[in-house]
Amino acid sequence: DVKVTQSSRYLVKRTGEKVFLECVQDMDHENMFWYRQDPGLGLRLIYFSYDVKMKEKGDIPEGYSVSREKKERFSLILESASTNQTSMYLCASSSPGQAEAFFGQGTRLTVV
């Protein structure tokens, strides 16, 4: 059974703080993704990585960066958190051959 685990379910941070969201998968998947979920907007891709140390911008990368030092771990970094980054963040992983994405349980981030 694939497991994608995000480090926190809920986070409250102050404006201007540097925020780290961590994601770990245990299925040796090459691809990992960070999505942001907002009501009425669906799941929007922030960044993805298809290999260690490789990253590509998604549709809404502004204000975010990522790190993938190990195959199983993909981190999302908010360099200076702002209130418009209050959202649900979902991590996912997949293998290129199968394409199905497996999601983590989500992190609800509130920036005050």
Next chain:
Amino acid sequence: GENVEQHPSTLSVQEGDSAVIKCTYSDSASNYFPWYKQELGKRPQLIIDIRSNVGEKKDQRIAVTLNKTAKHFSLHITETQPEDSAVYFCAASKTGTASKLTFGTGTRLQVTL
């Protein structure tokens, strides 16, 4: 890049009726079309998917149809039950290295008794 549109945004049906959700995509190179179900407070989970070499796929009460020419695909749920109430997302991607899913905006399905 790929753009996926999904309709309707909300759908209310009576238990036992059918529900249909429709999506269109823009990139003719997309070849993989999954549907995810997200129950309240839970993570999205794959319920059915279809690849571009197939026109229709069925799994018990759920079916998906794909029209490559028109670039649209649909989810059909028959004999709906209260546990079908959830948000449903369609998505599209090209398989292979660096494949990424582009999602629709979601449909909130409410099955009433």
